[in-house]
Amino acid sequence: MSYSIEIKDLSLQLGKSNILKEINLSLQPGKVYGLLGRNGAGKTSFLSLLASFRLPTSGTISIDGEMPFENPRIMSEVSFSYPTDLSEESYTAADYFTDARRFRPNFDLDCAHALAKRFGFPLNKALSKLSNGQQSAFIATLGLANRTKIAIFDEVYVNMDAPTRKIFYQELIEEQARYPRLMILSTHLVSEMEYLLDHVLILDQGKLLVDQDYESIINLGVTVTGPVEEVNQFVKGRKQLNSQQLGQTKATMIFGKLANSERLIAQQNGLELSPVSLQELFIHITEEDGHFE
Numbered sequence: 001m002s003y004s005i006e007i008k009d010l011s012l013q014l015g016k017s018n019i020l021k022e023i024n025l026s027l028q029p030g031k032v033y034g035l036l037g038r039n040g041a042g043k044t045s046f047l048s049l050l051a052s053f054r055l056p057t058s059g060t061i062s063i064d065g066e067m068p069f070e071n072p073r074i075m076s077e078v079s080f081s082y083p084t085d086l087s088e089e090s091y092t093a094a095d096y097f098t099d100a101r102r103f104r105p106n107f108d109l110d111c112a113h114a115l116a117k118r119f120g121f122p123l124n125k126a127l128s129k130l131s132n133g134q135q136s137a138f139i140a141t142l143g144l145a146n147r148t149k150i151a152i153f154d155e156v157y158v159n160m161d162a163p164t165r166k167i168f169y170q171e172l173i174e175e176q177a178r179y180p181r182l183m184i185l186s187t188h189l190v191s192e193m194e195y196l197l198d199h200v201l202i203l204d205q206g207k208l209l210v211d212q213d214y215e216s217i218i219n220l221g222v223t224v225t226g227p228v229e230e231v232n233q234f235v236k237g238r239k240q241l242n243s244q245q246l247g248q249t250k251a252t253m254i255f256g257k258l259a260n261s262e263r264l265i266a267q268q269n270g271l272e273l274s275p276v277s278l279q280e281l282f283i284h285i286t287e288e289d290g291h292f293e
């Protein structure tokens with residue numbers, strides 16, 4: 001059976017700072033959620049509440065109908081993978097896999113070994129002796145092989161090189177196809193990871209600004225491509241997010257939906273319309289004078 005998460009009026013205050021502000025959210029099993037936000041927006045604080053690392057100041061989190069804090073049934077099915085300092089860790093990956101078999105009911109040792117091989121980190125060397133990227137790959141391996149009903153990844157990819165990140169993305173997709181679960185990926189690598197996401201959450205200064213499925217958020221903007229003059233004419237007076245020009249062809253991203261009549265005009269003028277990138281929308285929505293709706 002799969003788990004969903006219900007969050008009601010969740011707030012977190014640390015010292016005098018309001019870190020998270022009245023977040024209401026419902027997360028469904030089988031979906032991959034992307035958690036985006038600028039530095040200091042509250043992503044890690046939010047995820048640490050979901051993982052029961054701390055209690056909220058007010059509001060509730062319910063997982064599979066129960067409060068997760070100090071709840072072994074729920075917490076054995078929630079994994080939280082984040083950049084961890086392993087510089088003093090004398091245990092090996094193999095030691096951790098042995099422990100995981102005891103604490104994670106669905107941990108799959110074959111999967112862990114296959115991932116270790118694919119990532120190329122050793123099983124029997126102290127984790128402190130692994131490179132930073134190999135340590136990240138080890139943490140990501142545990143997060144996937146645990147096969148928990150809820151898998152949270154908070155920037156575990158930061159130390160991985162590009163080919164290693166690609167392996168992680170491929171493995172994540174395959175794991176999700178084999179054993180669908182509720183996944184949350186917190187990331188700044190928006191353009192690189194957007195294809196993994198079913199749903200997008202954007203936190204901004206502790207508030208949940210966006211809670212939309214990927215397709216609908218992507219349709220909040222349009223890329224207009226065609227001859228420079230026609231593109232300039234069409235986008236005049238609209239909020240422009242980004243422009244690129246190659247010779248006489250220009251592509252400009254605009255914010256806002258187009259009416260059918262406007263789409264027809266674009267077509268008549270030889271302009272091509274396509275979705276915008278999530279990265280550009282994210283920048284626009286969270287910039288100081290940006291807006292959403």
Ligand SMILES: Nc1ncnc2c1ncn2[C@@H]1O[C@H](COP(=O)(O)OP(=O)(O)OP(=O)(O)O)[C@@H](O)[C@H]1O
Pocket residue numbers: 014015017019037038039040041042043044045046
């Ligand atoms: N222990 C703490 N005490 C006081 N304030 C804290 C504490 N931990 C984090 N904060 C503050 O909470 C805010 C949110 O931090 P958080 O780490 O959750 O953001 P983030 O979105 O994950 O940022 P980043 O993308 O930079 O990792 C920041 O302003 C940070 O300074």
